[in-house]
Amino acid sequence: MNRTFSILGQQVVVETDQPEVGERLDDIAVRADDALSSDRTLALRVVQADGFLCILHEGRILAQETDLDAAIRMLHLLINQLVLEPQSEALKLHAAAGTWAGRFFMVTGDRGAGKTTLLLKLMLDGAEMHCDETVLLRDGLLQTFPRKFYIKTGTLACLPRVAAVCAAKHAYPGFYGKQLYFADPTDFGLPWRSRAGRPWAVFHLTPAFDQAPLIKPCAKVEMAKQLMMQTLQLTGDLGRHVAQVCRLVASCKCYSLRVGGLDATAALLKKTLA
Amino acid sequence: MTATKADARNLAPTQRLSRPATLQINRLEDGCVIYQPEQDRVHFLNQTAAIVLELCDGHHDGLAIAAQVAEHLGPHATARKVSCDILQRFLAEGLIMVAAEPPGVTVGGRKRPVKKV
Structure with missing residues (x-):
């Protein structure tokens, strides 16, 4: 077999x-x-x-x-x-990526910031979701890495349609205690494509789920710092990694996004991308 | 250009400052990101700090740098203190050093005395 x-x-x-x-x-x-x-x-x-x-x-x-x-x-x-x-020459970043209204975007932030849930919400609203965890950065360009999305139990309560899909799936032990489901856009009847290119914008997510969402421009130096903190490899030529990240942030819009309620945050993100 | 290490606390405002040639400077519109290979460290500088670092080119002293910072921050800002704090921090981090002076060079608007031997 x-x-x-x-x-x-x-x-x-x-x-x-x-x-x-x-x-x-x-x-x-x-x-x-x-x-x-x-x-x-x-x-x-x-x-x-x-x-x-x-x-x-x-x-x-x-x-x-x-x-x-x-x-x-x-x-x-x-x-x-x-x-x-x-x-090995590509820098691996902890980030999700999608396309909304033709605009390719990347979302980064610490574990638990809500990247997967927010992008799944956007996907159900019509966005294309490329990945939820890893992007590769080479020559200032992103390549999305098509790893199965990890859907955690907290996401199911926010997105009933995702919960319905996961109900038919096997739950696996998560890496931090909670269960997770492996899923991808094809489970929702949607195409799943990898994408390469320069993103229109990078968003850095900070969770504040009990507050109103807020989006504001982020200084490029600050975004470079946040992205360096999300690199998934600390080996190799650090100077080259820094140059890669700077090349990326120099070429796209940078925003800080305070993640509040899911619907309001998704609406704000879509408005910014439109 | 040869340069000497200086104690950050004793930096004279008329000493010209330079940065190591090995620094990898990534300029961005609101600052810069520096990779310091000797220390394998990364520094994230805001716009003011980036201006100060750019001016540490072996041709400017602390007074000239403070004047440029004042131009950037505006007349009401405490430019001299800001620039002094940044320079001291840079010295402590090894991002800059005191540049060796060629004799009779004009810096900070004054002619330096040439030591006769």
Whole structure:
């Protein structure tokens, strides 16, 4: 039994002889379209040995888990990690990205700031959502990274349509205690596309869910600082990373967005992007 | 250009200041972001601090820099104190140093005395 899909042009092939693993591969399979191509194929196998579900890559055991949920989650993490390996010159940023009214935008902020929930709301209102966690930055241009969106239980209460989709999905143990669901725009009958280019704007989110939302221009130096704090890799040439971030913020609008109630915040964001 | 390290507390207003050639300066419309390779550190400077750093080019002293900062901040601002604070901070961080002076150079509107040996 195997499952093949493509991420950033790389072919990912997962093979398993375990039916229960095979049934879950669809949960983590990426169905995003992108215009990239690569000769690289990433082949992984999941086998059972000595009571463990072992994840193998090039004949080497990368991880072993006793629990099926943990094994699938680990497989998902390893796929993302291995797919990103050839992208070593690109700076990886913790950010979501979408397109509204033809305008490509990026949203950054600390974990829990509401990036995924806000972008899902926009997606249901007609935006295109590209990613909710990672973008790659190279030569001042963004490349969205099509990782499955992590939908946490807090989001379900805010977005009934998302809750309805997740009700038919398997819940996985989250990384910080709470459960999460893997989802993507195709679960909502929408296209899922990766996108590359220069964003029209970058928004830095600060949560204040009990207050009114507020949007204001952000100094570019401040945005550069916020983005440097959201880099997902601290290795490599720091000076080059800084230059990349500065090139990005110099070329787009920068806003601070205080995230209040979901509907009002989404309306404000759409108005700014319109 | 050779330069010397100075104690930030004893910086004379007529000393010309320079920045290490190794600093990587990323200019933005409202400031700049500096990468300091020797320390592997990043500094985020607002517009005033960015102006001060730009003026630390080996040709300007503290007085000249304060005058430029006053032009930027306006007549009512405490430009001299602001500029002095920034320079002291820069010195402490190793972002600038006292520049070695060629003899008889005019800085801060005055001619420096040449030490005769």
